[in-house]
Each structure stands twice: as C-alpha cells, then as structure tokens.
Amino acid sequence: MEIRYWNKEIETADREKLRQIQLQRLKSIIASALKTPFYSRRLPSVGIHSPDDIKSLDDLRKIPFTTKDDLRQNYPKGLLSVDTSEVVRIHTSSGTTGVPTVIYLSAKDLDAATDIMARSIYATGTDKTDILQNMMSYGLFTGGLCMHYGAERVGLMVIPAAGGNTKRQIQLMKDFRTTVLHITPSYLLHVHSKLAEYSVAVSDLALKKAFVGAEPHSENTRRKIEDLFDIDAYNSYGLSEMNGPGVAFECVYKTDLHLWEDAYIVEIINPKTGELVPDGKEGEVILTNLIRHAMPLMRYRTRDLAFLHKESCPCKRTHRRLSRILGRTDDMLIINGVNIFPSQIEEVIMKIPEVGTNYQICVEKQGALDRLIVKVELYSKIFMGEAKQIDNLKAKIADELKASITLKPAVELHEPGVLPVFEGKAVRVVDSRPKL
Amino acid sequence: MAKQLHIFVENKPGRLKTITESLQKIGINIRAFAIQDRGDYGLMKLIVSDPRQAHLSLADMGCACALKDVLAVSIPDRPGNLHRLLGALADGGINIIDAHGFVLQPNKQGICVIEIENLAQTNAEQVVRKAGFDVLDDDQLNNL
Numbered sequence: 001m002e003i004r005y006w007n008k009e010i011e012t013a014d015r016e017k018l019r020q021i022q023l024q025r026l027k028s029i030i031a032s033a034l035k036t037p038f039y040s041r042r043l044p045s046v047g048i049h050s051p052d053d054i055k056s057l058d059d060l061r062k063i064p065f066t067t068k069d070d071l072r073q074n075y076p077k078g079l080l081s082v083d084t085s086e087v088v089r090i091h092t093s094s095g096t097t098g099v100p101t102v103i104y105l106s107a108k109d110l111d112a113a114t115d116i117m118a119r120s121i122y123a124t125g126t127d128k129t130d131i132l133q134n135m136m137s138y139g140l141f142t143g144g145l146c147m148h149y150g151a152e153r154v155g156l157m158v159i160p161a162a163g164g165n166t167k168r169q170i171q172l173m174k175d176f177r178t179t180v181l182h183i184t185p186s187y188l189l190h191v192h193s194k195l196a197e198y199s200v201a202v203s204d205l206a207l208k209k210a211f212v213g214a215e216p217h218s219e220n221t222r223r224k225i226e227d228l229f230d231i232d233a234y235n236s237y238g239l240s241e242m243n244g245p246g247v248a249f250e251c252v253y254k255t256d257l258h259l260w261e262d263a264y265i266v267e268i269i270n271p272k273t274g275e276l277v278p279d280g281k282e283g284e285v286i287l288t289n290l291i292r293h294a295m296p297l298m299r300y301r302t303r304d305l306a307f308l309h310k311e312s313c314p315c316k317r318t319h320r321r322l323s324r325i326l327g328r329t330d331d332m333l334i335i336n337g338v339n340i341f342p343s344q345i346e347e348v349i350m351k352i353p354e355v356g357t358n359y360q361i362c363v364e365k366q367g368a369l370d371r372l373i374v375k376v377e378l379y380s381k382i383f384m385g386e387a388k389q390i391d392n393l394k395a396k397i398a399d400e401l402k403a404s405i406t407l408k409p410a411v412e413l414h415e416p417g418v419l420p421v422f423e424g425k426a427v428r429v430v431d432s433r434p435k436l
Numbered sequence: 437m438a439k440q441l442h443i444f445v446e447n448k449p450g451r452l453k454t455i456t457e458s459l460q461k462i463g464i465n466i467r468a469f470a471i472q473d474r475g476d477y478g479l480m481k482l483i484v485s486d487p488r489q490a491h492l493s494l495a496d497m498g499c500a501c502a503l504k505d506v507l508a509v510s511i512p513d514r515p516g517n518l519h520r521l522l523g524a525l526a527d528g529g530i531n532i533i534d535a536h537g538f539v540l541q542p543n544k545q546g547i548c549v550i551e552i553e554n555l556a557q558t559n560a561e562q563v564v565r566k567a568g569f570d571v572l573d574d575d576q577l578n579n580l
C-alpha cells in the first residue's frame with residue numbers, strides 16, 4: 001500500500017522527538033494561558049507562574065482538568081488570551097445549558113488547525129485530484145468549515161453542500177463526480193435509502209471514500225457503508241473545543257485513528273478517579289490543545305470514552321491510535337450528528353409557562369435518521385378550549401427548542417399527569433435507537 | 437349563551453372513557469358530544485346537563501378543560517335549513533371553527549352547536565336570529 005505523508009518528518013518522528021515538541025509547545029501554551037482571566041487564576045494556584053515552571057511533560061498533571069462547566073462559567077471571554085482584534089474566527093458548540101461553549105482562533109491558530117486537517121485528509125490517500133462534497137453543517141459548528149479549509153489546503157475541489165436536501169446532494173454527487181464525502185454515518189445510510197427514489201444507482205456515482213464522523217458508530221456500520229457504496233470509509237474524531245474534526249483520523253489501514261500528538265496531548269483517565277490508565281485500557285479522553293493560542297485549553301475533559309492502541313501502525317506513523325468512541329461519561333445525546341444535552345431541553349421547557357415541569361425526551365430511528373420527540377404535559381389551568389391554542393403552543397415549544405439545540409424536535413403535548421415522574425435526569429431520556 | 441365543555445385528550449385508548457366515567461359518577465348527563473381529531477391529540481366537546489359542575493369536577497381531577505361559549509341554534513329538521521344558517525353566517529363574515537349537530541325530534545327540531553371565532557366580538561347571535569332561527573341559552577339547552 002502506498003503511504004503518503006503530508007508532513008513526513010512530524011508524522012513519523014520518533015516518540016522522543018514528539019515528546020520534545022509537546023514539551024516545547026506546552027510551555028508556549030502556558031505562556032498564552034497565563035494571559036487569560038481563567039488560567040491566570042488557576043495556574044498560579046497550582047504553582048505555575050511562568051512557562052519555566054513546566055520542566056517536563058509530567059508537570060502537565062499539575063494542571064487541574066478544565067471542564068465544560070468551566071467554559072460555561074467563563075463564557076464568553078474568560079479563556080481568551082488576546083484582544084478580539086487578533087481573532088479571525090469563532091466557533092461554538094452546545095453547552096449543557098443555553099450557554100454554548102465558544103472557541104477563538106487567531107490567524108496563526110487557524111493556519112495550524114487547517115494544516116492538521118489537511119494532514120488528516122491526506123493520510124487517507126485523498127489528494128488534489130479528489131472532489132469533496134462536505135455534507136456537514138457549516139456555520140458555528142466546526143465540522144463544516146474546518147474540514148472545508150483543510151480540504152482546500154490539500155487542493156481538493158470542495159463542494160460546500162452542508163447538510164440536508166438529499167435530492168440536491170445526490171444531484172451534486174452526480175453532476176460534479178464527487179469522489180469523497182464528509183458526512184455523518186446515519187445521514188450516509190439515509191442517502192443510500194434515497195438513491196432508488198431518484199433513480200440513481202451507486203454505479204452512476206464516482207464515490208471512492210467517505211469521512212464519517214460526528215457520531216459514534218461501530219465497525220459493522222462502517223462495513224455496511226463500505227459495502228452499500230463500494231467505498232472506503234474513514235473514521236474521524238474531533239470536537240469543537242479542540243478545533244473540530246481533525247483531532248484524530250484514520251490512515252489508509254483503517255485500524256482506528258491516529259491522534260496527532262504534536263498538536264494535542266492525549267491522556268486517558270479513569271473518569272471516576274482522574275488517574276491515568278495505561279494504553280489499551282478504556283477511559284475518558286483528556287486533551288490539551290497545543291496549537292491554539294487565542295484560546296488555550298488544557299486537560300479538557302471530553303467526556304468521550306475510548307482507549308489508545310499499544311501497537312504501532314504499518315503506516316509507520318508514530319502518533320498513537322485512538323479507538324472508536326465507545327461511549328460518554330455524561331448524558332449528552334448525539335442526534336443526527338448534533339450534540340444535545342437533556343439539560344438544554346429542560347431549561348427551555350421550564351421557561352414555558354403553558355406546560356408542566358414534567359417532560360420526557362425520546363430519540364428513535366426513522367429510517368436511517370434520528371428523530372427527537374419532546375413530550376410535555378399541558379398545564380391544565382391555561383387551557384382555553386381551542387385546538388389553535390394547542391397547535392400554537394406546540395409550534396412555540398418546537399421553535400424555542402430549535403433556537404437552543406439547533407434542531408427542531410417533534411413536540412407532543414400530553415394530558416397533565418400522564419408522563420412518568422422521575423427524580424433523576426437520565427431516565428427522562430428514552431433512547432430507543434439501535435446502536436450504529 | 438350556551439356553554440360547551442372542551443376537554444383536551446391525548447389520542448390513546450381509554451382516555452374518553454375516563455372522562456365519561458367521571459361525569460357519570462356525579463350524575464351529569466351528556467346531551468351531545470363531538471370529538472375534534474388533531475392527530476396526536478383530540479378535543480372532546482360536550483353539551484352536558486350542568487356544564488359548570490362538570491367543568492369543576494373535571495378540573496379537580498387535573499383535566500385540561502374549559503367552558504366555551506357556543507351558539508346553540510335550534511333548527512327545524514327540514515331540508516335546506518342548515519344551508520340557510522351557514523349562508524347567513526358566511527354573509528355576515530363570521531368564521532366557524534367547529535360545529536356539530538344533532539336531531540332532537542325527527543322531522544321537527546334539530547340543534548346545531550357552532551363554535552365561532554372570537555364569538556364575543558361578533559354579532560353572530562343577531563345574524564342567526566335575523567335569519568329566523570332561535571338561539572338557545574344554557575337553561576333552554578338543558579331543559580330540552
């Protein structure tokens with residue numbers, strides 16, 4: 001198999017060399033972090049007053065974890081190290097409440113993130129002769145734009161199709177001879193189920209590859225996708241807090257994802273104790289971003305569960321491989337690639353006086369796609385007797401939820417007192433989707 | 437003005453029965469009923485012997501229900517009369533949300549219960565009377 005490297009020196013650097021790069025970059029990130037309101041309080045409290053207080057990579061573990069909650073409490077600018085005039089881009093992702101998490105990129109940061117994305121794309125054997133149809137949403141979500149920039153850097157022709165409108169997507173694939181898709185696995189399966197309806201055969205398309213991500217999925221789902229479309233599907237991993245989809249990517253061997261260790265320090269911990277677990281053992285993925293200075297983020301608790309492979313990869317890259325995401329340590333739902341916390345839904349419902357405080361969140365499959373149903377109870381005293389009132393209320397709830405979670409759920413209104421009453425949060429969620 | 441009891445019911449087996457059962461327990465007589473189907477829920481609309489009592493009792497049970505003013509129009513049970521009534525309302529620019537009817541005495545009298553949009557702001561009652569129909573109030577409706 002032909003192995004092509006975007007940056008051979010870095011991608012195949014020996015582990016000692018990688019550690020040196022990490023240490024040097026970590027010190028530099030510490031210098032930036034000390035300029036932020038958040039870390040300038042937190043770092044001195046653990047004895048880190050300057051980059052020189054980091055003597056070795058082991059000193060990283062002096063730094064407390066940063067959580068999504070820290071980001072929420074310090075929203076919007078508590079982790080910003082530069083004046084906004086130095087910032088060229090922001091992205092956000094869903095927070096556990098209506099407050100999103102935001103990241104800031106300077107021109108240099110964006111350049112570095114783009115380079116890592118380009119490296120990821122190139123590692124799959126994709127090159128400038130390819131045509132990428134980017135079917136992730138653009139906008140505040142990192143998945144669309146960050147992939148777009150990386151693909152342009154490799155020199156691909158990029159079709160910024162974004163999500164939705166399956167008929168047009170298929171038409172674009174046909175008309176422009178798309179060779180690579182960037183897409184969520186469930187949407188890709190949905191596209192396949194629609195081909196016949198538009199009288200298009202897989203053989204009418206020029207597809208060779210798909211980058212699938214933003215949703216956890218199994219090896220079986222990958223195989224199914226590969227068989228249905230006769231393509232290679234590459235798993236990608238990223239999160240907006242870490243600049244989006246290029247954190248880890250599969251190489252041509254498709255045996256889990258090289259995590260770019262010159263750009264990110266990865267630790268796998270026991271989520272209960274915070275202790276490191278050895279390679280090969282499952283735990284929570286903790287990431288330190290080494291390439292973003294406008295908004296430093298160190299030892300970030302991703303809440304994703306995965307493990308690192310011990311064995312090296314035949315592609316000769318020295319960057320360790322991260323397994324597929326095996327689960328979450330929190331109750332975040334991923335619905336058609338969109339991250340949603342039940343608490344976000346709760347927050348919206350509690351502000352609507354016409355419904356009771358009891359609710360249920362149901363997620364199910366409709367074909368290959370996910371469907372979110374939010375069930376609430378009508379508050380009996382406000383009912384005026386008209387269907388129009390009920391229909392307007394349902395529309396209002398759906399609109400307000402869409403404003404918070406970005407996708408529009410189906411809203412079901414129930415009679416007062418019929419939904420099950422729960423103490424805890426998790427049981428309010430009924431996820432009946434079979435595992436992908 | 438006649439009162440109709442509107443009850444929000446979700447579309448699942450047994451819900452209507454719960455309502456009728458509760459009303460039966462307190463001796464309420466259901467004179468007429470209709471169900472407006474809205475997909476995943478429905479509105480049960482009842483003409484009952486004691487609307488206020490029925491409303492209080494269901495509200496106590498936690499039901500989402502409301503008393504609504506409706507036009508209860510007495511119509512001679514003969515061909516063309518409903519058409520004439522609807523024509524008068526249409527000519528008056530009065531919008532009907534929902535309606536149901538029942539025959540009280542075959543070939544003699546029928547009742548049409550009409551829900552009017554923004555009833556209080558319209559002259560619907562006058563329009564109907566002017567067209568030659570009787571509009572029944574609560575007591576008249578109950579004493580039929």
Ligand SMILES: [Zn+2]
Pocket residue numbers: 251252253258313314315316317
């Ligand atoms: Zn490899």
